[in-house]
Amino acid sequence: MKNKRRNRLFQAFGAAGVSILLAIAIWQSGMLTAWENKVWDTQSMMLASPSPRSEDITIVLVDQQSLEWAQKNMGISWPWPRELYGAILDTINRHQARGIGFDVLFTESSSFGVSDDTALGTAIAKSKNFAAGSIFPGNIHGKLSTWPDDIPLPSLATTATLVKKTDNTPSYNFLTMPIPEVAQNAAVLCNVHHDPDQDGIYRSLHPLVFAVGIPLPSLGLGLYLAAHPDTEVSLLNQHLSVGDAVIPMNISGQALVRFRGPPGIYTRISAATLIKDEMLYRDGEHTDPAINRQLRKKYVLFGFSAPGLFDLRPTPVGAIFSGVEINATFLDNLLNNDFISPLSQNLKILVLSFSTILLGLLLAYFSSPIYMTIIALFFLLIPPALSFFLFFIGFRFEILPFECSVGGTIILSFLISYMQEGRKRRFIKHSFAHYLSPYVIEQLIEDPDRLQLGGDRKELTIFFSDLEGFTSISENLEPDQLIELLNDYLSAMTDIILEEEGTIDKYEGDAIIAFWNAPLETPDHAVRAVSAALRCQKRLKELRPLFLKQCGHEMHMRIGINSGSAVVGNLGSTNRFDYSMLGDAVNLAARLEGANKQFDSYTMISESTYKLLNNTFFCRELANLTVVGKKIPIRVYEPFLPSEYQKKKKTLETFSKALQNFYIGNFESAVIQFNTIVDEDPSAIKYLNKCKVLQENPPPQWEGVWALTSK
Structure with missing residues (x-):
């Protein structure tokens, strides 16, 4: 009996140990990353179709309709003069938006002259809550290697005791700044450089990066800080605290975005609609009251969705997702404080090891093929079930490393069981062939227990x-x-x-x-x-x-x-x-x-x-x-x-x-x-x-x- 128990323990820990080591090795090599991302995309599609979203976010888009309207009614083709952006900004300010964020690079002077840039700067100056997504950092290319003296340091940089660079926070040696009319008048300057995953899908954003040693928020975070300038921000290890909200980050300093659904779930207003509203207002005519309901006390983001403007990105929930809507989703997560948190590596390895060893023990002690099959199917279903559950409560759980470990244990356990079954069959035939009928021997072989x-x-x-x-x-x-x-x-x-x-x-x-x-x-x-x-x-x-x-x-x-x-x-x-x-x-x-x-x-x-x-x-x-x-x-x-x-x-x-x-x-x-x-x-x-x-x-x-x- 002791030998049998010892053999079962050896089988359990042997199969589980080999599977754990192989799974961790494959996991750490990155071989599972692409497949794991596909699993995550499927999960995001299934669980975000659509989920509750913030009603406090409105997106203003330069869509195809806006381009056609401006061409037809104003004779203006793309690119637009910046005074049109100023008109849009004036409309948003007039309706008392909580905060305004522009996902537009103003890195070059206007082709319409200095007055055009001045008009935009004047409109921004009227806004005390304007976040400009206009800084493009880089490690190879960039116009500046230090922060310009004529541009005030961002508020995050002045709270150096709270926001210090950590090992997992991205850092850039160069940056390209927006024109002075934008940089000097914006309440918050934001980073707009975000890289997709290796497969080209945007699943996460950097909430914070450091460019030439200066902390720069993403547009979603920058808009929130522009609307709430007194918010305390602190960076500790892999967590960025913003007031009462916490933004969890992975080892690369990225925050996984919880998408609410396919494109178009947030309130959208065509840029042409706001331009027309501003024109009516300036002419002393009645404006559309619906616009006030869509803008008042809202976080308003401005960006592009027209196909020819090249700001469409693939995401887990849609292949055509505007960049500004990704930033809106980030802001939504921040407002609801429900970002997806990555589990710590040590915890994942601990859970993987425990579940695999438990599986190995169960397969060793319940060696009947029927029981082994039931146990195997149950444990194969645990990772996806656990992943779905953790998604709901705000955690990302990688399925494939666990499936590799579980699958390896199942294969090895079945192989060991098959080999033991062969020995057991030979033992039964040798032991009973002379005093049992062939039928009884076959029954024993079918069920040695x-x-x-x-x-x-x-x-x-x-x-x-x-x-x-x-x-x-x-x-x-x-x-x-x-x-x-x-x-x-x-x-x-x-x-x-x-x-x-x-x-x-x-x-x-x-x-x-x-x-x-x-x-x-x-x-x-x-x-x-x-x-x-x-x-x-x-x-x-x-x-x-x-x-x-x-x-x-x-x-x-x-x-x-x-x-x-x-x-x-x-x-x-x-x-x-x-x-x-x-x-x-x-x-x-x-x-x-x-x-x-x-x-x-x-x-x-x-x-x-x-x-x-x-x-x-x-x-x-x-x-x-x-x-x-x-x-x-x-x-x-x-x-x-x-x-x-x-x-x-x-x-x-x-x-x-x-x-x-x-x-x-x-x-x-x-x-x-x-x-x-x-x-x-x-x-x-x-x-x-x-x-x-x-x-x-x-x-x-x-x-x-x-x-x-x-x-």
């Missing part, structure tokens, strides 16, 4: 048989003749026992010892044992003429059968053993085989076996006797095949009546009745003689028990 080796107490039906007068027969035969006779006889009897799903315990010369209900459960074990006994007697009768020619004697077989509790298992040394049985029930079956001599019967079963037959066979009560070594009497019976019983029915009925008189001590009546059937029933002769002895020597206290004095 049904085989309880090493000793088990079970309810058995035990079969003992012996040839009558075989000593005399063997003395008159040459050795080769004796072996041939025995082999013919034992083969015929063994075939029947195995056909009835019995187990051959051993052969002792001409004796056969067998039992039922082990190693496989056989609910009708008593019926099968008695059936085997009757079939053996019938087969021996058929073979008797052949055996008579071989040995010169008629061969008769005595059989004793008993049902009861016995210990059964492999008995012997580690190198050589027999699957055998021990117990009083076994000894009684042996005694009943010998008791046949006292009654000239050839098949005797105990009362315990008789009760288990449930009238399957016709039986006559043969005696109430005590065997040698036992004081408690038992009733014994003689079973018959139906055809044989019908032939002897009248004789057996007379025997039964005589036996009842014998039990009550009415020996005179018993003698008369037994005397009428002595020619048909050898057992009646035995009882007739017994009655005469008892008449001559009456016992002092008669209990109807025939006490055997020999085995």
Whole structure:
């Protein structure tokens, strides 16, 4: 048992350990990144279609409709003069937006002249909450390597004790600034440089980068800071605190964006609509009140969505997603404080290791193919289920490393189980081939757990048989003749026992010892044992003429059968053993085989076996006797095949009546009745003689028990 437990532990930890190491190695190599991103995209699509979004965000877009309207009604083609941006900005300010963020690079002076830039600068100056997404940092290209003296430092840079660069925060050596009219008048200057993942999909943004040593927020964060200039910002390790909100970042300093749904879920206003509204306002005409509802107290982002303006990006939830809408989604996450947090690497490895080891243990201890399949499927479903659950509560959980580890453990466990199964099959065939039927062996091979080796107490039906007068027969035969006779006889009897799903315990010369209900459960074990006994007697009768020619004697077989509790298992040394049985029930079956001599019967079963037959066979009560070594009497019976019983029915009925008189001590009546059937029933002769002895020597206290004095 200890070795078995040790082997299972070795199997569990071996399969799990190898799988964990391989999964971590593959994981760390980056081989799973592309596939994991696809899984994340699928998950984002399924869980963001669409999810609740902030009603406080409005996006103003230069869409295709705006370009066509400006061309048709104003004769202005792209690029627009910046005074149009100023008009849009004036409209937004007039409707008292909470904050304004422009996702536009104003790095070059206007082609329409200085006055055009001045008009834009004037409009920005009127806004106290304007965030300009106009700084483009880089490590190779950029116009400046230091912050310009004429541009005020960003507010984040002045809180140096709170916002300091960490190892995972991106840093750039150069930057390209917007024109002074924008840079000097904007409340917040923002970084607009964001790289997609290796497959070109935008899944995350850098909330904060450092360019020439100066911290720059993303446009979404910058717009929030422009609207709430007193907000305290602090950067600690992989977390950026913004007021009460926390932005979790990965080791690259990126924040994973929780997309709310496909493009177009936020309130959208065409830029042309705001230009027309501003023109009406300046002409003293009535403006559209719906615009006020869309802008008042809102966080307003301005950007491009017209296909020709090249600001469309692929995301997990849509292949055509405007850059400004990605920034809007980031701002939405910030307002709701529900960014997706990456789990720590140590925690993921711990969970992976624990779940894999648990799987290995379960597969080792529940080695049935059905159980292993159920456990395997359950553990394969755990990572996606856990990933979906964690997504809802705000965590990203990589599925594939866990599936690799789980899958590896499953494959190795099934492989180990298959190899062990092969050894177990060979062991079963080697151990049982000589004393179990092929059918039973196949059943054991299909379900080895049904085989309880090493000793088990079970309810058995035990079969003992012996040839009558075989000593005399063997003395008159040459050795080769004796072996041939025995082999013919034992083969015929063994075939029947195995056909009835019995187990051959051993052969002792001409004796056969067998039992039922082990190693496989056989609910009708008593019926099968008695059936085997009757079939053996019938087969021996058929073979008797052949055996008579071989040995010169008629061969008769005595059989004793008993049902009861016995210990059964492999008995012997580690190198050589027999699957055998021990117990009083076994000894009684042996005694009943010998008791046949006292009654000239050839098949005797105990009362315990008789009760288990449930009238399957016709039986006559043969005696109430005590065997040698036992004081408690038992009733014994003689079973018959139906055809044989019908032939002897009248004789057996007379025997039964005589036996009842014998039990009550009415020996005179018993003698008369037994005397009428002595020619048909050898057992009646035995009882007739017994009655005469008892008449001559009456016992002092008669209990109807025939006490055997020999085995």
